[in-house]
Amino acid sequence: MKSICVYCGSSTGATPVYADAARALAGRLVENNIALVYGGGNVGLMGTIADEVMRLGGEVTGVIPTALLDKELGHGGLTRLHIVKDMHERKAMMADLSDGFIAMPGGIGTLEELFEVLTWAQLGFHEKPIGVLNVGGFYDGLIGFLQHLVGEGFVRSGHATLLMHEADPEKLLERFKTYVPSHDVKWLDRTTAQTLLP
Numbered sequence: 001m002k003s004i005c006v007y008c009g010s011s012t013g014a015t016p017v018y019a020d021a022a023r024a025l026a027g028r029l030v031e032n033n034i035a036l037v038y039g040g041g042n043v044g045l046m047g048t049i050a051d052e053v054m055r056l057g058g059e060v061t062g063v064i065p066t067a068l069l070d071k072e073l074g075h076g077g078l079t080r081l082h083i084v085k086d087m088h089e090r091k092a093m094m095a096d097l098s099d100g101f102i103a104m105p106g107g108i109g110t111l112e113e114l115f116e117v118l119t120w121a122q123l124g125f126h127e128k129p130i131g132v133l134n135v136g137g138f139y140d141g142l143i144g145f146l147q148h149l150v151g152e153g154f155v156r157s158g159h160a161t162l163l164m165h166e167a168d169p170e171k172l173l174e175r176f177k178t179y180v181p182s183h184d185v186k187w188l189d190r191t192t193a194q195t196l197l198p
Contacts, residue, residue, distance in 0.1 A: 001176060003035040003061070005098035007113040008045035009106030018105045019048045021135040025104065025169040026052035032173060037098045039090070040064030040082070042075040045104055050075055063093045091116060100129040100176050105138045122159045129179040131164035131172050139165060158182070 012019050022045045029036055036053045039046055040062025053060050054077060062081045064074050074081060084090050091113060095101075103114040120126050132139045143165055149155040164179075166172035 001032075001034055001099045003037050003059075003098050004029065004100045004102055004176070005037040005094045005117075006049060006102050006104060007106060007110045008038070008049060008104035009110055010039075010041055010044040010046055011107070012044050012048065013105055015136070017136050018045060018138075021133060021169070022049040022104060023052045025049060025102070025133060026058070027056060028169045028173050029053060030056040030058035034173070035059035035061065035079075037061045037063070037094050039094070040074055040078070041068070042073040045106065047073075047075065049104070050078060054078065061097060063090045063097075065090050095120070095126070098128065100179075101131070102172065103132045103139075105133075105135055111142075118163060121162050127181040129164065129176040130162055131166065131176065133169055133172060134165045134167045136167075 006025065008022065009018075026036070026049050030053055036049065036058065038050060038060070041047060041064065042050070050060050050062065060078045062075050062078045063084060064081065065084050065086050067086070069083060074083070082093060084093060095117060101114070101117045103110055114130070114132070117126070117128075118130055121128070121130060132142070134140065134143070143163075146155065146160045146163065150157050150160050164172065164175050166175065
């Protein structure tokens with residue numbers, strides 16, 4: 001595993017525990033010689049994790065749309081910063097550059113990015129590991145809601161387990177290293193879009 005995309009907030013959140021977790025994840029990435037791919041901002045948890053990876057001598061690639069360059073204060077001290085035309089290009093490039101995906105605490109944008117790559121995995125468009133860093137139980141509600149979707153017949157249990165979750169970044173990375181795709185994709189044939197669901 002050469003690089004991991006980390007989705008995280010452009011805010012630091014209501015408690016310092018989130019920034020502490022970002023720095024801890026940065027440390028584990030550098031220790032494992034894994035490069036960081038992220039949204040390219042210099043604020044919030046985005047800036048925290050990027051700064052820490054760079055401080056520790058790691059590699060950081062940022063991807064930011066022109067429209068957000070000023071709002072999210074594009075980071076000028078990265079290994080490389082790609083400036084793209086829009087959010088679609090941003091997310092596609094981040095996915096292409098990454099061997100796995102981790103969502104840290106964040107807001108609506110973080111959740112949107114997480115669920116897009118989760119949907120892509122469900123459809124069989126990639127077989128990369130996906131996880132959330134469940135700092136202080138931040139994602140407990142989301143994890144529970146996924147099980148609710150399974151119980152209500154909208155999500156297969158195998159698809160729900162595509163989303164790994166750990167509070168400890170080292171444990172999450174260990175699970176990434178040993179990840180073996182084992183679920184049935186939702187679509188049997190991408191060209192005919194024949195569903196496997198009854």
